[in-house]
Amino acid sequence: MTGDESLFSEKPIYRQRNKLNLRNAAALRFPGVRHTSDSFRLAARETEVWLRDQQAAICGAVIMSGNLVTRIPILVKDGNRFFIIQIHGKLRKESERSTIDEVGKKRTTAAYLLKSAYRFEVLKRAYPNAEISVEFFFPGTGFRSTIDGLNRVQFYHKKDKKEKLADFNRLFSSVDATPGTLKVCKSIPEVVSHSFFSGQSVGDAADEINSTQLPFYSESFRRHEGCKWCDFRKKKGDEPGCWQSFFLNETITKPDRHIFELAGHGNQIQSRNGIFYQEKAEIDDGLDSFEKMYKYGGPTFTIQQRRNLQILQAKSEESPILWMKPGIKKIDEVKYPLHFIDFEAATYALPFKRAARPYEPVYFQFSCHTLGADGSLCHTWWIDLDPENPDPHPDFVNAISRIPGIFDGTVIQFSPFESQGIKNIINTFKKNSMIFAGQIIILEEIRHGTDSNYRYRFFDINELIRSYYYNSFQMEGLGLKQMYGAIKKWEDTYGDEVKDGNPEHVGYQEIQDYDSDIYDGSTAMNAWIALKNDLLSPEEKRVIPEALQKYCSLDSYAMLYLFRHLQKHAKIMDGNDLVIFSQSLSK
Ligand code: SF4
Numbered sequence: 001m002t003g004d005e006s007l008f009s010e011k012p013i014y015r016q017r018n019k020l021n022l023r024n025a026a027a028l029r030f031p032g033v034r035h036t037s038d039s040f041r042l043a044a045r046e047t048e049v050w051l052r053d054q055q056a057a058i059c060g061a062v063i064m065s066g067n068l069v070t071r072i073p074i075l076v077k078d079g080n081r082f083f084i085i086q087i088h089g090k091l092r093k094e095s096e097r098s099t100i101d102e103v104g105k106k107r108t109t110a111a112y113l114l115k116s117a118y119r120f121e122v123l124k125r126a127y128p129n130a131e132i133s134v135e136f137f138f139p140g141t142g143f144r145s146t147i148d149g150l151n152r153v154q155f156y157h158k159k160d161k162k163e164k165l166a167d168f169n170r171l172f173s174s175v176d177a178t179p180g181t182l183k184v185c186k187s188i189p190e191v192v193s194h195s196f197f198s199g200q201s202v203g204d205a206a207d208e209i210n211s212t213q214l215p216f217y218s219e220s221f222r223r224h225e226g227c228k229w230c231d232f233r234k235k236k237g238d239e240p241g242c243w244q245s246f247f248l249n250e251t252i253t254k255p256d257r258h259i260f261e262l263a264g265h266g267n268q269i270q271s272r273n274g275i276f277y278q279e280k281a282e283i284d285d286g287l288d289s290f291e292k293m294y295k296y297g298g299p300t301f302t303i304q305q306r307r308n309l310q311i312l313q314a315k316s317e318e319s320p321i322l323w324m325k326p327g328i329k330k331i332d333e334v335k336y337p338l339h340f341i342d343f344e345a346a347t348y349a350l351p352f353k354r355a356a357r358p359y360e361p362v363y364f365q366f367s368c369h370t371l372g373a374d375g376s377l378c379h380t381w382w383i384d385l386d387p388e389n390p391d392p393h394p395d396f397v398n399a400i401s402r403i404p405g406i407f408d409g410t411v412i413q414f415s416p417f418e419s420q421g422i423k424n425i426i427n428t429f430k431k432n433s434m435i436f437a438g439q440i441i442i443l444e445e446i447r448h449g450t451d452s453n454y455r456y457r458f459f460d461i462n463e464l465i466r467s468y469y470y471n472s473f474q475m476e477g478l479g480l481k482q483m484y485g486a487i488k489k490w491e492d493t494y495g496d497e498v499k500d501g502n503p504e505h506v507g508y509q510e511i512q513d514y515d516s517d518i519y520d521g522s523t524a525m526n527a528w529i530a531l532k533n534d535l536l537s538p539e540e541k542r543v544i545p546e547a548l549q550k551y552c553s554l555d556s557y558a559m560l561y562l563f564r565h566l567q568k569h570a571k572i573m574d575g576n577d578l579v580i581f582s583q584s585l586s587k
Helices: 014-027 040-050 107-126 161-171 178-186 202-210 215-219 225-229 242-246 267-272 290-296 303-314 326-333 393-401 417-430 437-448 461-468 480-493 508-513 521-532 538-570
Strands: 055-065 068-078 081-087 131-139 172-176 322-324 338-346 362-371 377-383 410-413 458-460 469-471 578-580
Touching: 014 055, 014 068, 014 081, 014 161, 014 521, 040 055, 040 068, 055 107, 068 107, 081 107, 107 131, 107 178, 107 202, 131 178, 161 172, 178 202, 225 267, 290 303, 322 538, 326 461, 326 538, 338 417, 338 521, 338 538, 362 393, 362 417, 362 521, 362 538, 377 393, 377 538, 393 417, 393 437, 410 417, 410 461, 410 538, 417 437, 458 461, 461 469, 461 480, 461 538, 469 480, 480 538, 521 538
Parallel strands: 081 131, 338 410, 410 458
Antiparallel strands: 055 068, 068 081, 131 172, 322 469, 322 578, 338 362, 362 377
């Protein structure tokens, strides 16, 4: 309810640092802007002193009133008038209205307004006679940077000062959010609050939270739809989750299988009807047994069928541990060498290079495991680590061209991300086709390969799994990490370990334990952007490159692992479905 997650953060994580970088870019339009200290107590004192001036512009202003405290991204004072300025990363079209006067149905807008309403409330209490307005800054869709390195805000004073300021002024469009904020101050929208608070004024809700009674904990503390996003819901290590600790009064045999993890539609209706566990859910499309699904389910798995299998499993009814449909045999048609390739891309509101748009994707890293027909394995990787290079794409393409045998065989990807990435880079190069003629040729050759009749030049394992593969450890979606986890668990439990012959490789868990905070695509992207923005400490500059490289290598390795598992089982298929039940295995 403080409306500011960075309030107590002494060492902002990468994403937070990049957000602050964006805020600092917006703040440059206010002459004489001052920045408060990281420590919020010190910042509160600085804010109080600086606000004694008639005019002030403060980045990270901390306002306190009683027990309430808030940090405001930019607070501008002009006599008795105060402006709360929030910077939001969401792109806004120039044609959109310049006022937000309604909360609307969008969760993101309501969340922005709830933050500003809380800030408004605290500021009003601290300065009761102030006239307060709220402005939201958004990057505009039509913006193009006129210089390289616009993202390097901290070097504003050193280079391209005038151009940078002009670009920052054009980049952000300002929207008057005062009317919408006042509405939320009076009534908290349901879409972003617990039902206990919706409809209350922000002031009443803040006082309620501050009071020692906390009545909602005792009377209204119950499971609800919002639990879906709550970190406390499920067991973590040996610690039981919230639901297991406080709500397990039903007879449940699988208390860790919650309704929210069921694939497909209908979970919201179930939780609204008081059904919170998978084993209590009903199958509503008629395919309510394995036999019926096998007989009438069709050649591919639908999301609904995956949901049905999860429910059958939760109810301990007959369901297979592995089920592959004949379509998976496509895997036998791939031509060697196989290049298991993974790209990492970054998008950021402040463009890195001249003529780029906000959030234009920048491909900054790849990892490729190349498997030869003779079983040989070769790992190639590349990463851009030069903070001053505004355009890593030419080096990225040159490095790809050095992957052994890349113009032959099959490029294996998980989702069409890599093939789309190649198309995207070609399109950006085509804007300067004379300069990048060589790179365009390389990329076109990678796209089509040496055999123009070969239809699986780019082979998507995700599509194969989505359509034709099921195993009983699939609990949380069909993403690469989830599938690697599910298949690794399957192999550890029932299979012969799928060997890759490369002892250097580690599991995702080991990557997570690696002391660098890089554990998913979003953190990898933000760590790299922080590197480009020159926001890393010397120690981070030392460890981040290796962590990024390991993270990306593991994704390409995971694809290889998945492929070998699928290939091994496809080999024993005879044209019919492959269905394995646990009782049919000797293990
Ligand atoms: S899981 Fe527990 S703590 Fe989390 S929102 Fe639900 S009831 Fe509250």
